[in-house]
Amino acid sequence: MKRPTINDVARAAGVSRGAVSYALNGRPGVSEATRRRILSAAEALGFHADSAARALAGAPSRTVGLSLYRPASTLGVEPFFMELISGLEAELSLRSYALLLHMVADRGQEAAVYRRWSRERAVDGVLVCDLLEEDPRLPLLRELGLPTVVVGPPPVGGAVAGVWSDDAVSLREAVEYLAALGHRRIGHVAGIPGLAHTRVRTDAFAALARRLGLEVASCAYTDYTGPAGARATRELLDVADRPTALLYDNDIMAVAGLAAAQELGLSVPGDLSVVAWDDSPVCRIVHPALTALTRDIPAYGRQAARLLLAAVDGRPAADVAAEVAHLTPRASTAAPADGRP
Numbered sequence: 001m002k003r004p005t006i007n008d009v010a011r012a013a014g015v016s017r018g019a020v021s022y023a024l025n026g027r028p029g030v031s032e033a034t035r036r037r038i039l040s041a042a043e044a045l046g047f048h049a050d051s052a053a054r055a056l057a058g059a060p061s062r063t064v065g066l067s068l069y070r071p072a073s074t075l076g077v078e079p080f081f082m083e084l085i086s087g088l089e090a091e092l093s094l095r096s097y098a099l100l101l102h103m104v105a106d107r108g109q110e111a112a113v114y115r116r117w118s119r120e121r122a123v124d125g126v127l128v129c130d131l132l133e134e135d136p137r138l139p140l141l142r143e144l145g146l147p148t149v150v151v152g153p154p155p156v157g158g159a160v161a162g163v164w165s166d167d168a169v170s171l172r173e174a175v176e177y178l179a180a181l182g183h184r185r186i187g188h189v190a191g192i193p194g195l196a197h198t199r200v201r202t203d204a205f206a207a208l209a210r211r212l213g214l215e216v217a218s219c220a221y222t223d224y225t226g227p228a229g230a231r232a233t234r235e236l237l238d239v240a241d242r243p244t245a246l247l248y249d250n251d252i253m254a255v256a257g258l259a260a261a262q263e264l265g266l267s268v269p270g271d272l273s274v275v276a277w278d279d280s281p282v283c284r285i286v287h288p289a290l291t292a293l294t295r296d297i298p299a300y301g302r303q304a305a306r307l308l309l310a311a312v313d314g315r316p317a318a319d320v321a322a323e324v325a326h327l328t329p330r331a332s333t334a335a336p337a338d339g340r341p
Helices: 006-013 017-024 032-045 051-056 072-076 079-094 107-120 137-144 167-181 196-212 226-237 251-263 281-285 297-312
Strands: 063-069 098-104 125-128 148-151 162-164 186-190 219-221 245-248 273-277 291-294 326-328
Touching: 006 017, 006 032, 017 032, 063 079, 063 107, 063 297, 079 098, 079 251, 079 297, 098 107, 107 137, 125 137, 125 297, 137 148, 148 297, 162 297, 167 186, 167 196, 167 245, 167 273, 167 291, 167 326, 186 196, 186 226, 186 251, 196 219, 219 226, 226 245, 226 251, 245 251, 251 273, 251 281
Parallel strands: 063 098, 063 125, 125 148, 148 162, 186 219, 186 245, 245 273, 273 291
Antiparallel strands: 291 326
């Protein structure tokens, strides 16, 4: 069967070849009604523009890139990124954009990916996650001329727009809840040191510890994986005056920490209360169900996609403050045993 051409689409839609090009490449020059008619004709004919030819012609790729510095295997067990990607895809598909996801093993590889994307015109814009406190990716992407949106706290200087939620507010809600239950020794199983959102959370935790007069406010850093969460749990609990509550920076570590505590012979919540960051179905199916900080992560992804597409279109892009995570109490939290702090 003959492969349909741009001429076939033009005849089917009753327009010129130029109008088809404008519509398929998302450029101005045709009305919205004509654009929809052309896209419908192209879909009916099974016409797909060759992406390499479009790139050589300087046309938009209709693709945005997301490079993640973490093992590919973690995506299958880390609900946050799967939910974020579902939100990104939902919004991008409305504009017939695709998401190009690339996993890298180190920062050098990530920089090489951005340079290749720019050189090959493979993407029209880039989403940046896991922002560092002084992130070298932002000046590189600015040098490459790639529209960029950050998913996380606004970078220093505000040079790049981003979608973020105030984690300090969420952490305060969780810690004040535990303090109200009577806990005075609260541990924090944090994420990767050097990340901007890790700094926001640990700073807020330290400030709250001082304000609430917590006796021990220990903090352990991890890489967000289950094994790291279990190790941190054992370290924090292997002291004479162990914490009576632990707050974890993601749900996977909280589940692993719950298992580690139970292996040590501690009951949850009788001996130890557990709170997870970023609620997910796994928090509700373990026993006991985990108290968690809950937010609409797919909505977070949709907001990020809208912001990036605005930047790609050349429209002004300003920071978007998303809804903060709020606490959802469940069976993993209670007053300290026998009322002892």
